[in-house]
C-alpha cells in the first residue's frame with residue numbers, strides 16, 4: 001500500500017474511532033454505539049462473533065455467486081465493531097496499524113518457527 005493510501009486509511013479509522021469515543025456516556029436511545037457501550041463487553045463480543053461468522057458465510061457465498069460485494073459489507077461491519085471493541089479497552093486503531101507496521105516484512109512462517117517452545 002502506498003504511504004498516501006495508508007495515511008488515508010488511518011484518517012477514516014481515526015475519524016470513526018473519534019466518533020465512537022464520543023459516544024461513551026451518550027444516549028443509547030439515539031446512538032447505536034452508545035447502546036453497545038451501555039450493554040458492555042458481552043454485547044460487543046457477541047457482535048464481533050456474529051460479524052465474523054457473517055463474513056465467513058459471505059465469502060463462501062461469493063465463491064458460488066462470483067459476487068464479492070457482500071464480503072466488503074461484512075468486513076466493514078467487522079472492522080466497525082472491532083473499533084468499538086478497541087474503544088471499550090481504551091485502545092486505538094493507530095495502535096493496531098503500528099503493530100501491523102512492526103510486523104511488516106516479517107515472514108509469518110519464520111516468526112512462528114522462532115517462537116519459544
Ligand SMILES: N=c1c2ncn([C@@H]3O[C@H](COP(=O)(O)OP(=O)(O)OP(=O)(O)O)[C@@H](O)[C@H]3O)c2ncn1[C@@H]1O[C@H](COP(=O)(O)O)[C@@H](O)[C@H]1O
Nearest residue numbers: 016019020023030031032033034035047050076077080081
Ligand atoms: N460504521 C458504522 C456502522 N456499521 C454498522 N453499523 C450498525 O451496526 C448494527 C448492526 O448491524 P447488523 O447488520 O448486525 O444489524 P442487526 O442484525 O439489526 O443488529 P443488532 O441491532 O441486532 O445488533 C446496525 O444497526 C448498523 O447500522 C454501524 N453503526 C455506526 N457506524 C459508525 O459509527 C458512528 C456512530 O454511530 P451512532 O452511535 O449510531 O451515532 C456512525 O456515524 C458511523 O460512522
